[in-house]
Amino acid sequence: MHEKFYITTPIYYVNDVPHIGHAYTSIASDVIARFKSLEGNEVMFITGTDEHGQKVEKSAAVKNMTPQKFTDLMSESFRKLITKANISSNDFIRTTEERHKKFASIFWQKLMENGDLYLGKYSGWYAVRDEAFYSEAELTPEGLAPTGAPVEWVEEPSYFFALSKWQDKLLEFYENNPGFIRPESRRNEVISFVKNGLMDLSVSRTSFKWGIPVPNDNEHIMYVWVEALSVYISVLGFSSDLYQKFWPADVHVVGKDIVRFHAVYWPAFLMAAGINLPKCIMAHGWWTNEGQKISKSLGNVIDPFQLIDEFGLDQVRYFLMREVTFGNDGNFSKENLINRTNSELANKIGNLLQRTLSFISKNCEAKIPAVSKEFLDNFHEIPILRMANRIVVANSEHMKRFELNNILDNIISLAEEANSYIDHEGPWQLKTTNPQRMLEVMYTLTDVLRYIAIMLLPFVPSSAEKMLDQLAVSKDHRKFEHLQKNFAATPGMQILEPYPVFPKFVL
Ligand code: MSP
Numbered sequence: 001m002h003e004k005f006y007i008t009t010p011i012y013y014v015n016d017v018p019h020i021g022h023a024y025t026s027i028a029s030d031v032i033a034r035f036k037s038l039e040g041n042e043v044m045f046i047t048g049t050d051e052h053g054q055k056v057e058k059s060a061a062v063k064n065m066t067p068q069k070f071t072d073l074m075s076e077s078f079r080k081l082i083t084k085a086n087i088s089s090n091d092f093i094r095t096t097e098e099r100h101k102k103f104a105s106i107f108w109q110k111l112m113e114n115g116d117l118y119l120g121k122y123s124g125w126y127a128v129r130d131e132a133f134y135s136e137a138e139l140t141p142e143g144l145a146p147t148g149a150p151v152e153w154v155e156e157p158s159y160f161f162a163l164s165k166w167q168d169k170l171l172e173f174y175e176n177n178p179g180f181i182r183p184e185s186r187r188n189e190v191i192s193f194v195k196n197g198l199m200d201l202s203v204s205r206t207s208f209k210w211g212i213p214v215p216n217d218n219e220h221i222m223y224v225w226v227e228a229l230s231v232y233i234s235v236l237g238f239s240s241d242l243y244q245k246f247w248p249a250d251v252h253v254v255g256k257d258i259v260r261f262h263a264v265y266w267p268a269f270l271m272a273a274g275i276n277l278p279k280c281i282m283a284h285g286w287w288t289n290e291g292q293k294i295s296k297s298l299g300n301v302i303d304p305f306q307l308i309d310e311f312g313l314d315q316v317r318y319f320l321m322r323e324v325t326f327g328n329d330g331n332f333s334k335e336n337l338i339n340r341t342n343s344e345l346a347n348k349i350g351n352l353l354q355r356t357l358s359f360i361s362k363n364c365e366a367k368i369p370a371v372s373k374e375f376l377d378n379f380h381e382i383p384i385l386r387m388a389n390r391i392v393v394a395n396s397e398h399m400k401r402f403e404l405n406n407i408l409d410n411i412i413s414l415a416e417e418a419n420s421y422i423d424h425e426g427p428w429q430l431k432t433t434n435p436q437r438m439l440e441v442m443y444t445l446t447d448v449l450r451y452i453a454i455m456l457l458p459f460v461p462s463s464a465e466k467m468l469d470q471l472a473v474s475k476d477h478r479k480f481e482h483l484q485k486n487f488a489a490t491p492g493m494q495i496l497e498p499y500p501v502f503p504k505f506v507l
Pocket of ligand 1: 009021022024025050228229231253254257258286287288294
């Protein structure tokens with residue numbers, strides 16, 4: 001069970017400030033990283049910024065700044081988002097750092113030595129916004145990239161990566177590793193893209209300077225994606241102890257727009273360089289804002305800092321993870337955020353906590369009820385505990401496929417069940433008719449709440465910690481291994497004065 005787990009977010013372009021899409025990728029990765037760590041694994045979780053290329057160079061020019069100054073400034077706002085969104089990453093790497101430049105050059109040289117790079121001349125379409133090359137056939141009737149980005153004609157000397165040569169090897173790899181690309185729909189898209197034939201890829205540019213020079217040919221700089229992808233290794237330090245321990249990555253979390261780079265180019269580069277391939281590329285969907293594509297020109301970009309200030313971090317994290325099936329697109333709406341957090345976090349979970357703890361405060365001397373040993377011996381046979389234990393197992397299976405929202409579905413069902421359990425058992429009546437049973441019911445509820453809070457930790461870390469504080473669960477008993485038969489709420493522990501953890505919003 002105790003394994004190493006290496007997870008990455010994409011490194012973010014610094015041409016603009018962070019928006020909700022970046023926050024989403026980072027939060028989803030953080031949920032996975034925290035979950036894996038609560039399972040007892042040793043987790044390495046990295047993120048960072050992608051600072052080279054034409055797009056960033058142009059944005060710096062618009063601001064009248066040198067690219068270095070501009071990237072220093074912009075990268076900082078992504079670093080701030082890490083703190084603001086409570087992202088538990090272990091390292092933050094910028095592609096302008098020496099450690100990255102060093103490995104990017106080694107990586108290039110490996111491709112060169114193995115005969116996968118050759119010098120030629122590129123002529124074709126390039127979209128700066130996507131930092132991607134497109135063939136004539138891929139353009140829309142209006143002459144735009146398939147992503148809608150404007151394209152320009154580029155003709156320049158260029159090194160090429162012999163991608164075509166790797167077509168069969170890639171297809172064989174997808175075949176033998178069915179979990180490599182998730183979800184299934186993306187895997188099918190990638191396979192049909194590769195089956196349609198791969199062209200050699202232009203991997204260097206000569207028409208601008210903001211990049212890492214090609215070793216032994218300083219006229220050229222590396223194509224931004226070649227070096228950017230290699231960051232997943234440079235951050236560990238090639239051949240270092242960390243590298244030996246954590247590479248290959250267990251999962252690269254990416255948005256659907258950059259699947260091709262991660263699931264086609266990256267494995268081909270790695271095969272060519274003789275380096276092991278990552279185990280999974282998990283592609284999430286895109287968010288629209290109140291039904292509209294999010295774009296600067298439409299002026300509907302959602303600022304994650306403002307959103308968190310307005311609604312609270314855990315409320316935003318919960319909404320983003322709960323609203324859509326991970327992998328599908330989602331629509332952001334403040335009304336939905338309010339409805340979700342009110343009906344689930346406040347009414348189902350918060351209310352359950354309040355009802356339980358206030359009752360215990362008033363009727364059980366504010367202590368986890370003292371139940372008999374006999375009761376505790378058979379505790380895990382109680383239907384609601386059986387349900388809780390089933391969910392712990394099911395959730396760990398869901399996480400293997402990164403089905404994050406299914407995990408939340410299960411937690412919410414448990415809270416619903418616990419709410420019905422109170423109504424059905426009626427501790428208020430039991431107080432006079434059967435006080436011992438009342439203690440048992442309240443004990444059961446505190447333990448189910450402990451399950452709920454521990455399982456919520458990856459999603460809403462600070463609120464779940466508050467729940468556990470209120471439930472008097474000791475700090476070193478908050479891992480998934482404590483959701484087992486030999487751990488339970490400790491009878492007689494003093495609980496804190498209950499206070500609401502999940503506020504309710506008015507529409
Ligand atoms: N720099 C590259 C990644 C290089 S990885 C070696 C890049 N950067 S990005 O800043 O443009 O995008 C980073 C992530 O944000 C991507 O995973 C992308 O899918 C995600 N999102 C950007 N807009 C988004 C939405 N509207 N919705 C959800 N995620 C989106 O690509």
